[in-house]
Amino acid sequence: MKELTRAEEEIMQVLWTIGSAFVKDIIDQLPDPKPAYSTVSTIVRILQQKGFVGHKAVGQSHQYHPLITKANYTKSFMKGFVKRYFDGSYQEMVSFFTKEQKLSVSELESLVKDLKKLKTKKL
Incomplete structure (x- = not known):
């Protein structure tokens, strides 16, 4: 499993907390200063390409949801962290x-x- 960037992780934390959301909902949950809509939209599309996020079409918009659980990501991340920083x-x-x-x-x-x-x- 690929590791998330800080920005990607911030968005995943929102999705793990609220379950599914439109880009506007994600932005509402982020701390100030809020990133631009286009920035969040781009990061969500990257998360889709990486296999972390799926979507459901709702009208002309998309509602996004996590495909990977927080627990599974944490487990994978910690294995890599321990391997890199503590020789496993x-x-x-x-x-x-x-x-x-x-x-x-x-x-x-x-x-x-x-x-x-x-x-x-x-x-």
Whole structure:
């Protein structure tokens, strides 16, 4: 799966939140300063070409909807992120964020608890 640019991701976040929308609806959900209609329309067409967005014709307009779930994109993105920045090691990534974000002992214990739950589900 291709990675989204910042602008593409911003639009996908809107579509993941509201489900389906016309370009005007997407613009309404974006923060100020609002991009031009033509800019958003172009990005949505690029997202269609990449296979992230589909559309339904409504009169002479198009209503857009996500074809990829946020969860699936996040999973794919994180795999690539860990591979590029942490040599594929999730342990290195957790260690980095533990040091940088100064996680508390209770937060780390909560992570360990969650990991143990996942491990038992897989067994």
